[in-house]
Amino acid sequence: MPELLLLIACCALLAAAVVFDIARRRIPNTVPVALLGLFVLQIAVAGHRGMAPLWAHLLTAVLLLAVGFALFLAGALGAGDGKLMAAAGLWIGPPDIGGFLVGVGLLGMALGLFALLPFDATRRLRADLPFAAAIAPPAIALLTLRALAAAGSA
Secondary structure (H helix, E strand, O other): OHHHHHHHHHHHHHHHHHHHHHHHOOOOOHHHHHHHHHHHHHHHHHOOOOOOOHHHHHHHHHHHHHHHHHHHHOOOOOHHHHHHHHHHHHHHOHHHHHHHHHHHHHHHHHHHHHHOOOOHHHHHHOOOOOOHHHHHHHHHHHHHHHHHHHHHHO
């Protein structure tokens, strides 16, 4: 039960990141830090049940943070987006990282195409896409599937 509450809190934080990014074009640092704290609680409460080894989750997050930082330096991604992607990757871990990245890529492409529509509202998006809207949904979907699978096996 506590594991489910932690997953719900994680998904709520991911959704909050989308709201912040759309409204302010900024993801507060407290969101990825809180996701990290929730992950530590998850490990303390549930251990590694149904998860890859802890080092693999940490490596996934570090690699995503490095990629996010490189994309930030290239001007292709905001710093908050990179930190959010790393925090989400920490929760996702290696088993589901492929699905997560495909989801982020597809939603990022859809977001970019949406920004190209010839409307004033979409033109304003072009300079600063709220990329949390592409990062959070695949993470939420994968974490929800993981929670449902865990509930079904219990």
